[in-house]
Amino acid sequence: MVDSDPGFQRHRLIVDHFTAFAAGDAGAEAIDALLAAERSHRMLMLYALLRSARERPGATGRLPSVDHAWTLLVRSHQQAPEAVESLLLTPQVGRWCAHVLRRLHGAAPATPAPLWAEVGYLHALAAAAATLAGLDFHMSIPVYGELAVLPSLGGASMPPRGKTLWGIARARRAAGPTTVRVDAHVVELPPNPRDDAPGWQSVRRLRAQARARSIDIAFDDLDPYRALQVPTLAQRCPPAAVDRWRELFDEAWSLLNEEQPAAAETLARGLKEIVPVYQGERFRVYSASGADAFGSALASQPGTASELAVTLIHEFQHIKLNGLQRLVDLCDGDAGPEPLYAPWRDDPRPAKGLLQGVYAFSGVTCFWRERRTRLSGPEADLAQYEFALWRRQTLSALRILQERPELTDYGRHLVDTLSQRLASWQTEPVPANVLSAAEAAAVDHRISWRLWHLRPDRELVAELARAWSRGQAVPLPLTSVEQSRVVSDPRAQWLDTRAVLARLQLVDPVEFRRLRADPNPGQQVSGAVPADLDYVSGDLEEAGERYEAALVERPDSPPHLAGLAMCLHGTGDSDHILLHRPELVRAVRQAILSEAGKTPSVRELALWLGPALRPDAG
Structure with missing residues (x-):
């Protein structure tokens, strides 16, 4: 000095x-x-x-x-x-x-x-x-x-x-x-x-x-x-x-x-x-x-x-x-064309932010991979859940990064090395019930994120709303439509609510049952509503009815739309449009409300849109 x-x-x-x-x-x-x-x-x-x-x-x-x-x-x-x-x-x-x-x-x-x-x-x-x-x-x-x-x-x-x-x-x-x-x-x-x-x-x-x-x-x-x-x-x-x-x-x-x-x-x-x-x-x-x-x-x-x-x-x-x-330098200074999906965040992230996330969660996944072998009972189930969830989410984000031009050669080497490591963990055995809960949490987060932050083409949405109001069929094959664009919504929060409840059910079933009986579960778990407790309990019919009732009062509620989508996921309806293009259902429903003054049932609208959309579109 x-x-x-x-x-x-x-x-x-x-x-x-x-x-x-x-x-x-x-x-x-x-x-x-x-x-x-x-x-x-x-x-x-x-x-x-x-x-x-x-x-x-x-x-x-x-x-x-x-x-x-x-x-x-x-x-x-x-x-x-x-x-x-x-x-x-x-x-x-x-x-x-x-x-x-x-x-x-x-x-x-x-x-x-x-x-x-x-x-x-x-x-x-x-x-x-x-x-x-x-x-x-x-x-x-x-x-x-x-x-x-x-x-x-x-x-x-x-x-x-x-x-x-x-x-x-x-x-x-x-x-x-x-x-x-x-x-x-x-x-x-x-x-x-x-x-x-x-x-x-x-x-x-x-x-x-x-x-x-x-x-x-x-x-x-x-x-x-x-x-x-x-x-x-x-x-x-x-x-x-x-x-x-x-x-x-x-x-x-x-x-x-x-x-x-x-x-x-x-x-x-x-x-x-x-x-x-x-x-x-x-x-x-x-x-x-x-x-x-x-x-x-x-x-x-x-x-x-x-x-x-x-x-x-x-x-x-x-x-x-x-x-x-x-x-x-792992990333170039210039940001990409739009922020990216981060499977652990409520908000979209630039490539640099997503790189930070995958590096952090690779360490988290490694921790739970080792921890799960040293526990028994509910604590072991929770550790298995965390391992199964984060190995999937981290590899998913790494796959996104592998396509990004912002990465330098050093950044690409880091991402490729982490991808190989995470890929080698994907087939390690996890108890079936825990694996199912972790996979559902991953799907839930993705659906919720899409509902909050993706916006379909406005002209397409307007055309679909007019066709519905006139009683016409879907006017074009939706598979030809470009992907929805990212528009970050600062109101997004608590995208992990049902995942938190799933953890509670695994590790503390007595407390979970007490919470399910509480008419205001959001006071203990922010973002939670009674329908979420029904869903995590496996009562998909009751949960679906509650989500739909809430959507009558709050037609533009992403958490309830995501909950309804997860009920469909729980029944094995993997081709449903709500699972693959939930933002389109939301946007068309809102456009119909603006034009006609009333909203159609989510299920009816989804059934009308669904046949024109392949599951992997968008």
Whole structure:
């Protein structure tokens, strides 16, 4: 680390490492190569931010200049290089640096934070580095809400300022502990700033050890740059929630070291933190990561150690691929003509996003493939279900990607390698009832996605609506019609509702029966209606009647149309138009409603359209 010019170092990924990443088998050395590249990238971003802030008048407001903060950071690095290197590689520093660079160049999303406060994170970073290095210093730093954060260490509680979110505190160390002060209010950091003290909230840690392999990561609920949307107010987890996180983390670490030792080794090397977010639902753990914050995983608290273990694998796959793309272009910059179907998302995705998904879910599938062999009873059924579902969905998405021109030669090699791996798992035996449920979930998601996001040709729809209203036959063979086009609908959500219910029935039939008796199941499983419970129970007649009744009240409801289609799928009517072109039935039905003021029965309209449409059309 130097005062003015970061220097340049070329990073190359050796062939063996890329081959290992493509196969999902990257080891510790390959992760170290990503970390080395990330370190260089981080230093270049810091240097670019320093130069850009120098050129922006008033960028630091009433704070000292960026050069003042930078000088302290350099001094700290000279005194304690390992500690400061570790600080600079924390995910929040990457996320902050990328965000503020975009803001300085007019490319960041709108934020209520004043520029000086965002640039001033550099000052807080310097104060944290000096504290770690044991240097005497004084530095003005931003206060956000009622917390003055020293990155990676914690935050000092400051007095409220009324409606003003942003303020300034003074951090200081003079032959003693670091203090943070606003006027007469002083918070003294403890001798070890990673401990709590009066007025000081430390960044908590998650630590675990199994089979002589340990892991120690941050559990950050304080830093303003911990989340994907920045900046974010601190939201301290209650002690009971932290205890539960630690319990789950310890169990998940033991599980991974027992069943996925190679994955555990790389996680210990490259995972830096978990950022807790809102509580998710059962079987719906929320998790996310971003390219700017290598090593960070946002996650809602899962219900079981298995859910946490698979969440860590899922997000670390994203982290690895983001790091890999620092070194190798996998997709061209230009997006394709339209977004693509992702079998695990409510929304359409570009090729780059779908590539991220297949890489993550290849790891998920591998996890469940191994996990299912070590369980018995309902838990084994659930693991078999997850394996059967994700091997199918991941290979389906890989097949889509293989047709995409956006992939580079490296990207194509990665996709082809993963495709071969996933294809080899497709014939592995899974209990028949579980396999049937997983295959139905895959069909259900595809139908639901088509209903939300595909739009047939408008002229065709209008012509069909007129023919129906006049009592005529279908005016042309629909097989000659081009495919529907993708028009992303932001209202789409809960496309996995019936799949969640299927999981519940497998692993907790008593709770499933209780939920089936509940007239408002959506309060527990978002998106669920009583007809969904009937469908998953196998009562297709009752479910179909309920879906159709709902479609009288809500003619344009994709969830109910998809449910009715799945009832037909359950009866073995695989040629039905609702299974292959549900968006056409929906669009024509809506056009008839607009023209005639009333809607036909879904079954009647589907029977009228069906004979003119081959099952594989569109």
